[in-house]
Amino acid sequence: MSDIQSVLDTLDNAVASGQLLESSRDNIQALLKGTTSPVAAAAITELADNGSWQELNDRFFKTLAFGTGGLRGRTVGRIVTSAEQGAGGPNERPEHPCVGTASMNFYNVSRAVRGMIIYLKRYLAEQGIERKPAFVFGHDTRHFSRDFAEFSAKVCTELGCDVYLFDAPRATPEISYAIRALNADAGVVLTASHNPAHDNGFKAYFNQGAQLVEPNASGVINEVNAITSEAYDVLAEGEQGTLHVLAADMDRVYMDDAKSLLLRPDLMQGGEDKTKVVFTNLHGTGGHCIVPLLNELGFEVLTVPEQDIQDGRFPTVDSPNPENGPALAMGIALANEHGAEIVIGTDPDCDRMGVAVRNDAGEMQLLTGNQIGSLMAWYRTKTFIDQGIITDSNRSRAVLIKTLVTTELQRAIAEKFGVGIVDTLTGFKYIAAKLQKYEDAIPADKKGDYRSLSPEQSRTLRLEYSRFFIFGGEESYGYLGTDSIRDKDGNGAAVMFAELAAYARSEGKTLAALMDDLYTEYGYHLEVGKALVMEGADGAAQIKALSASYSENPPSEIDGAAVARVRDFSKDDFEDAEGDTLPKEGMLIIDLADGRSCAVRPSGTEPKIKYYLFGKDAPSDDLPASKLKVANGLESLWLALEADAKSRMA
Numbered sequence: 001m002s003d004i005q006s007v008l009d010t011l012d013n014a015v016a017s018g019q020l021l022e023s024s025r026d027n028i029q030a031l032l033k034g035t036t037s038p039v040a041a042a043a044i045t046e047l048a049d050n051g052s053w054q055e056l057n058d059r060f061f062k063t064l065a066f067g068t069g070g071l072r073g074r075t076v077g078r079i080v081t082s083a084e085q086g087a088g089g090p091n092e093r094p095e096h097p098c099v100g101t102a103s104m105n106f107y108n109v110s111r112a113v114r115g116m117i118i119y120l121k122r123y124l125a126e127q128g129i130e131r132k133p134a135f136v137f138g139h140d141t142r143h144f145s146r147d148f149a150e151f152s153a154k155v156c157t158e159l160g161c162d163v164y165l166f167d168a169p170r171a172t173p174e175i176s177y178a179i180r181a182l183n184a185d186a187g188v189v190l191t192a193s194h195n196p197a198h199d200n201g202f203k204a205y206f207n208q209g210a211q212l213v214e215p216n217a218s219g220v221i222n223e224v225n226a227i228t229s230e231a232y233d234v235l236a237e238g239e240q241g242t243l244h245v246l247a248a249d250m251d252r253v254y255m256d257d258a259k260s261l262l263l264r265p266d267l268m269q270g271g272e273d274k275t276k277v278v279f280t281n282l283h284g285t286g287g288h289c290i291v292p293l294l295n296e297l298g299f300e301v302l303t304v305p306e307q308d309i310q311d312g313r314f315p316t317v318d319s320p321n322p323e324n325g326p327a328l329a330m331g332i333a334l335a336n337e338h339g340a341e342i343v344i345g346t347d348p349d350c351d352r353m354g355v356a357v358r359n360d361a362g363e364m365q366l367l368t369g370n371q372i373g374s375l376m377a378w379y380r381t382k383t384f385i386d387q388g389i390i391t392d393s394n395r396s397r398a399v400l401i402k403t404l405v406t407t408e409l410q411r412a413i414a415e416k417f418g419v420g421i422v423d424t425l426t427g428f429k430y431i432a433a434k435l436q437k438y439e440d441a442i443p444a445d446k447k448g449d450y451r452s453l454s455p456e457q458s459r460t461l462r463l464e465y466s467r468f469f470i471f472g473g474e475e476s477y478g479y480l481g482t483d484s485i486r487d488k489d490g491n492g493a494a495v496m497f498a499e500l501a502a503y504a505r506s507e508g509k510t511l512a513a514l515m516d517d518l519y520t521e522y523g524y525h526l527e528v529g530k531a532l533v534m535e536g537a538d539g540a541a542q543i544k545a546l547s548a549s550y551s552e553n554p555p556s557e558i559d560g561a562a563v564a565r566v567r568d569f570s571k572d573d574f575e576d577a578e579g580d581t582l583p584k585e586g587m588l589i590i591d592l593a594d595g596r597s598c599a600v601r602p603s604g605t606e607p608k609i610k611y612y613l614f615g616k617d618a619p620s621d622d623l624p625a626s627k628l629k630v631a632n633g634l635e636s637l638w639l640a641l642e643a644d645a646k647s648r649m650a
Contacts, residue, residue, distance in 0.1 A: 004032060004041060010048045019053040021537060024060040027101040031060070034229035035107055042083035043099040054536070055079045059100025061537035064108045066224035069211055069427070071112055072192050072201035072605050075104040075144050091311050093143040097200075104192075104200040107230050109148050112202050113155045113188070114232060115224030120161075120185050123216070132241050134162045136187035138175035140285050140349040141310040142200050145169070148190040157241040158234040167247045169285045169310060171350030172203065173489035177254050178246060179209040180451050180484065191349035194321040195606060197314050203349075210432030210486035214583065254491075255293055260455040261481050261495045263383045267502040268298030275502040276340040279494070280304040280331045282320045283311045284348030290494045299498050302338055304330045314348070322347055322354025323477045325366050332356050332364045342501045342511065350490035352477040355497060359512035370407035370527045371515055372497065373473035377410050378518060379500050380471045380481060381417045390470075394463045395419055401431050401472035404589065405599045405612040409518070409525040416522065419470065422577045425569070425585050426601065431472045432486035437580075439483065441466035455482065475527060475612070516623060524617045524626040528634045531608040532645060542649060543609050547602050549648045550588050559640035561592040596637055609645075613637055 011028060014020035028044055047056050055078060064073050077084065077098040086095030097105040120133040135156050139145035146169075153163045164182055166175070172189045179187040185207045192199035206216050234240075268274075277299050281287040287308055294301045306316050307330060314320040317327045322345035331343040335356070343356040343364065355372055356364045367375075377400050384390040390398045399420035402410050406423075414421035424430035439450055442465045450458065462468040462483075473479040478488030481496050504511045519525070534542045554566045567574065567589040574582045587601035599612040615634045617626040 007041075007045050007048050014048070014053055019051075021057050021061055023062065024057045024537070027060040027063060028056070030063075030228055031099075031101050031107065034231075036231070037099075037107075039083045039086075039096045040099045040107075043081040046081045046083060047079065052079055058536040059098065059103055061102060061540070063101040063225075064103065066112055066115065066204075066221050067604065069429070069604060070188070070202040070204040071104060071108055072195065072199060073102055073104045073108075074098050074100075074198050075142070075200035076198040077103070089143070091143070091313050093312060097144050104144075104148075104202070106148070106151055109152060109202060110155060110230040110232075111227040112204070112224050113152045114159065115227055116186055116188075116204060116220055117156065117159050117161055118223045119216070119220045123219070124185065132160055132162050133186065134164070134182070134184040136164045136175055136178045136182060136184045136205075136246075137190070138166045138170045138172070138178075138187070139190035140172075141169045141283060141312050142190075142192060142348060143197065143312040144200055145190040145312070148200070148202070149188075152188060152190070153243060155232070157243055159232065159241075160235050160239050161241040162244070163241055164244045164246050166250075167245050169288070171285045171289060171346075171489075171491055173351060173485050173487055173491055174250070174254050174289070176205060176209040176485045176487040176489075177257065178250055179205055179207070180486070181250070181253060183207075183451070189349060193349050193605065194319070194323075194347040194352055196319060197312060201605075205487075208432070208436050208486055210436065211427070211429035213429050213433050251289060255289055255296075257455075257482070257484050258289070258293055258489075258492050258495055259297060261492050262297055262499055263380065263387070264499065264503065267499060267506055274298060274300040275498065275505055276300045276302070276338065277498055277501070278302045278304070278331045278335040278338070278340045278343045280307045280328070280343070280345045281350065282307055282317060282322065282327055282345055282347065283309060283314045284320060284346065284350060285310070286346035286350040286490055286494075289491045290344070290346065290350075293491065293495060294498055297495065297498070299502075302334055302340060304334055306330065320348050322352060323369060324354075328354060328356050328366065335364055341505065342497070344494050344497060346490035346494070351488045353479065353490045353493040353497065354477050357501070357511035360510055365512055367511075367515070368527065369473075369475045369477040370409065370525070372477070373402070373471075373475070373479055374407060374409045374413065374518060375500055375511065375515060376479060376481070376493075376496050377471045377473070378413050379503060380496070381413065381419060384470060385417060389459070390419065390463075390468070394468075397463050397466065398468045398470055400470050401434055403427075403430070403474040404587075405601075406473065406475045407525050407527050408614065408616065409522055412522040412525075413518070420467070420577065424576065425582055426474065426587070427604070428474065428478055428480070428488045431474075431480065435469055435483045435486060438462055438466045438469060451484075455484070458483065475529070519626070520619060520621075520623055523619045524623060524630055526615045526627070526630045526634060528613040528638065530611040530613065530638055530641075531603070532611075533606075533608045535607040539607050543602050543607070546609055546645060546648055547586055547600070550600050551586075554588060555590065555644060558590065558592060558598075558644070559596075559637050561594040561596065563590055564593045565591040567591075594633075596633055598637065598641060611638070611641060613641075
């Protein structure tokens with residue numbers, strides 16, 4: 001077929017025969033009207049000619065919606081057309097990204113950038129600020145990340161915005177830090193975080209260095225979703241913005257700030273006998289700062305050479321997700337070869353950190369995100385108290401922050417130390433919103449230029465006038481120990497966990513033993529994460545229907561235990577420990593009468609519905625028995641939940 005009308009006729013016939021969704025046909029028509037790319041027409045024609053209807057449905061069943069986190073979707077199709085493959089690109093990628101309204105490509109990136117610009121210009125005008133908006137752009141090592149970042153910077157400057165663009169891949173938390181350090185109005189990281197290699201994304205940040213929350217989120221979303229064409233009018237040269245390149249100077253400032261996370265430098269004064277750490281960045285951005293940081297702080301750092309290479313294929317792993325054991329296998333092998341105490345891995349954009357630690361049997365074992373977070377929450381709270389920074393007089397102003405689906409072990413720790421703990425919805429932007437609330441609570445005449453203060457200065461102010469953020473995190477391997485960054489930080493987490501390893505070593509303990517000490521003192525807590533994966537157009541519909549069924553018809557009994565309470569965050573109003581109303585979210589938490597709990601929510605970044613299972617036992621001298629009891633209870637709970645889900649989808 002050579003002409004578009006023939007293609008459209010074929011699409012109509014496919015709709016009539018039930019092979020193509022009406023929404024897919026309509027979105028194909030909209031894309032062809034809104035793009036001038038010859039690749040788009042050629043790819044659609046090839047897929048239609050070949051009868052690849054499922055591929056077309058997956059690519060076009062919806063327009064990739066700009067949510068509060070930005071965009072995320074496939075940038076390489078399951079089927080790569082000859083037009084997309086073209087001459088090919090670096091690391092065996094296609095020459096062009098995946099064509100589709102539900103895909104990550106230049107069409108959707110253009111919409112996202114321009115919508116943010118429209119909103120920002122109006123926002124600044126409403127604030128009485130007469131200057132060009134300023135953006136920070138960064139990216140990871142994924143396919144097309146650099147291309148999307150440079151394209152976004154071009155659109156911004158042509159539409160009258162000043163742009164700060166990093167010269168090479170950088171970690172997401174450094175972009176968050178740079179937004180605050182440069183007093184920029186917004187920022188974007190081109191990344192799909194820990195998703196598979198075929199995905200990419202557009203993480204959007206506002207002027208506080210955090211991802212969008214209300215009311216700005218809705219404002220940006222409305223502007224982005226109103227744009228249906230990639231065409232725009234370039235401003236006259238004198239009205240355009242300026243491009244600034246960020247390089248090693250920003251790295252240095254960011255790394256110096258990260259070094260302040262080290263609470264006990266004395267633990268590093270071991271001469272030649274340094275704490276030995278294996279680090280892998282899983283082909284991503286983490287090694288850029290983590291390796292020099294840990295070396296400067298006095299650790300001996302070994303890296304996995306094969307995984308040091310920045311490569312968007314992530315060729316040595318099935319998934320670049322450090323929470324998955326196989327992703328750290330090469331690091332564990334290197335640790336065993338050299339006798340390292342810990343293995344640290346970060347995902348491609350270095351906002352998540354996973355670890356393996358040596359146990360008393362000399363074997364390396366993986367820790368869960370909940371265990372990692374609990375160890376750091378305990379150590380940092382204990383150390384601030386031991387150092388006299390948190391005292392009886394200011395203890396009520398110190399706080400840990402976690403998400404609702406993060407372990408209750410951290411609540412037990414907070415209560416034992418007498419500090420506050422606050423639960424937020426899932427998403428680090430909600431933790432960031434709390435940090436901004438604490439910053440805003442400091443009297444203006446006291447805080448001055450808050451962002452220029454040292455960590456010690458800001459901490460003193462928060463302990464006197466507001467709340468001091470000790471540590472925050474979520475079960476999905478995201479952690480933060482400072483308020484100078486407003487997103488989870490794999491770089492900072494590596495510093496904090498390496499110090500924890502040095503502390504355990506100074507006490508003559510393994511980190512695995514230290515974890516058991518916490519269980520013995522606070523009770524055994526176990527959390528298990530499960531998911532049902534449903535990809536494509538059909539999968540999206542299944543996830544939506546299953547999620548709705550829990551809200552409309554919650555269970556009254558699960559696995560032989562009565563349901564004691566159901567919290568439906570999509571319908572009911574809930575307040576956190578500080579009296580702030582939680583935004584509505586499609587999540588249920590089901591508490592059983594026997595003490596077990598589970599949470600159910602659709603993922604905001606992956607094609608899955610997620611289940612969080614919680615079990616616990618009271619403090620006991622027989623920890624092995626507690627572990628077995630709780631594990632068996634959660635295994636049984638999952639079997640019941642899985643069977644219930646299948647019946648709901650039947």
